[in-house]
Amino acid sequence: MSDPNTPQPPLPRAWPFEEARKLADHVQARQGRVKGDGKAARPALLETGYGPSGLPHIGTFGEVARTSWVRQAYTELTGQPAQLLAFSDDMDALRKVPDNVPQRDMLAKFIGQPLSRVPDPFGTHESFAAHNNARLCNFLDQFGFDYEFASSTLYYTGGRFDAALRRVLEVHEEIVGVIAPTLGADRRATYSPVLPLHPRTGEVMQVKMDAVNPAEGTVRWTDPATGEVFETPVTGGHAKMQWKADWAMRWYALGVDYEMSGKDLIDSVRLSGKICRILGGEPPAGLTYELFLDEQGQKISKSKGNGLSVEEWLRYAPQQSLEQFMFNQPQRAKRLYFDVIPKAADDYLTHVDKALALQASDAPEGDLRANPAWFFGKGKVEAQSGSPVFFSMLLNLASVANAETPEVLWGFIRRYDADVSPETHPMLAGLVRYAVAYYIDFVRPSKVFRVPTDKERAALVDLAVSLRGYEGESTDASVLQNLVFEIGKRHEFDPLRSWFSCLYEVLLGQKEGPRFGGFVALYGVSETVALIETALLREPQE
Structure with a gap:
């Protein structure tokens, strides 16, 4: 690790490097605290948390992706190794039955049981938690993330937390003093950070502790239903922690250096940080990210299933487009629904073009590392x-050509550039397939053409006449784009974007569209003239 007194070089202008500097400072401080005990040399530990009470969703993926980029930036910045731990809280109790799973009546019988003891409603795994953990790992593996999966159940039952749990009993009342003021009067009277598992029913018990015995590592409590008194060890998986204290205990026990979390957990991060310090640890560095919203602006919920799934996104665009969406401004709330997919795909392709240009030039390396594609x-x-x-261009091409198969689009692409093929351009081949699927499911059902105004009609006639002068020629897209601009100015469209709105709405049946000169070059000059002539004959829609 570098000397903290040495001036730091400027960071690449990308948020993961800003986070990596925070992580490096945290590791530097941790190494200073534990110098000489043999622990300082361990890799930086970055953690992500997952609650397997619902099916994995894009928000879960986003947290792992973003944390992975911080890890990558940290290693690039410091040359030091780092580990990513994907931690599943699968010992948490099932609090309610999710809306989007089968056999809901069966699951209702297991309310209060640890998720790792709840039967799998899908019938494919030994428990509901195991099913959802497998789903999480499958799509993280699909994206090539380098991570270690961790199960809360295995850590508790395997003794990984035993020393930390005994420490919890030593400072039990201090922890209660942190959490109790945030609770209502009834809950405050019975609160304990320790949740014993009922020795007969297996239920996670949220009850008052009659006694806490740090020396023996046990708690004594009374079953409110039967009046029976139990003495339960907190070690070996016989008890678990309330979640804010559980989070803090995990940071302390594992020495977590970095963990990001959503805006809705700001207060929880603060409380868990206090508890971690009471235990004798230091809370990790981290980023507070904004939440994803659905099309109506509502928070995406695992249990409601009101967001896009990874599988749904990948039906319509490549994985890099999803990564691009996750990369953009993590501290800004973004709506996550099907309409954002085309822009995310084109944003990614734009960054690739810029990155390739940088790699071919003598630009400083930092410029490339600021690029999301890196x-x-x-x-x-x-x-x-x-x-x-670009993807948006393919969508518009699919729209005007009514393309229901990739072969239709490849006919235009090969005419545009005979050297391009699915073999030479695999990303384009994928985009063509995605564009057809997106067109069929979203564009075609929503196409609405309007009849041009008199002013627009005159400009469209002018455009058709002007384009005929280029028929049979190989014309650069920029030349055609300049032609479109000139006609818009000649017919005094003010603002000029209203002219392009006319082209999109009258010719393509949509509100937005591509650079029109590029579209003409790809679709064909003669075909565009025919498209204009068809639009000029169109009758008003009822």
Whole structure:
């Protein structure tokens, strides 16, 4: 690790490097605290948490992806190793039955049981937690994340937390003093950070502790239903922690250096940080990210299933587009629904083009490391990761051609550039398939063409006449774009974007569209003239 007194070089202008500097400072401080005990040399530990009470969703993926980019930036910045731990809280009790799972009546019988003891309603795994943990790992593996999966149940029952749990009993009343003021009067009277498991029913018991015995490592409590008194060890998986205290205990026990969390957990982070310090540890560095919203602006919920799934996104765009969406401004709330997919895909392709240009130039290395594509490519950007045709352009081409198969689009693409093929441009080949699927499911059902105004009609006639002068020629897209601009100015469209709105709404049946000159070059000059002539004959829609 570098000397803290040495002036720091400027960071690449990307938020993961800003977070990596925070992580490096935290590790530096931790090494100073434990110097000489043999622990200082361990890799930085970054953690993400997962609650397997519902099916994994994009928000879960986003946290792992973002943490992975911080890890990548940290290693690049410091040259030091780092570990990513994907931790599943699968010993938590099932509090309610999710809306989007089968056999809901069966699950209702297991309310209060640890998720790792609740039967799998899908019938494929030994427990509900195991099913959802497998789903989490499957899609993290699909994206190539380098992580270690951790199960709360295995850590508790395997003794990984035993020493920390005994420490909890030593400072039990101090922890209660932190949490109790945040609770209502009834809950405050019975609160304990320790949740014993009922020795007969297996239920996670949220009850008052009659006695806490740090020397023996046990708690004594009374079953409110039967009046029976039990003495339960907190070690070996016989008890677990309330979640804010559980979070803090985990930071302390494992020495977590970095963990990000959503805006809705700001107060929980603060309380858990206090508890971690009471235990004798230091809370990790971290980032507070904004939450994803659905199309109506509501918070996405695992149990409601009101967001996009990873599988749904990947039906319509490549994985890099999802990564791009996650990378953009994590501290800003973003709506996550199908309409954002095309822009995310094109944003990614734009960054690839910029990255490839940087790699081919003598630009400082830091410029490349500020590019999102550098993170997605794990430190490099391959030429095959880009595309000569953007996703939005393919969508518009699919729309005007009514393309229901990739072959339709490839007919236009090969005419545009005979050297382009699915073999030479695998990203483009994927985009073509995605564009057809997106067009069929979203664009085609919503196409609405309008009849041009008199002013627009005159400009469209002018455009058709002007384009005929380019028929049969190989014309650069920029030349055609300049032609479109000139006609808009000639017919005094003010603002000029109203002219392009006319082209999109009258010719393509949508509110937005591509650079029109590029569209003409790809679709064909003669075909565009025919498109204009068809639009001029269109009758008003009822």
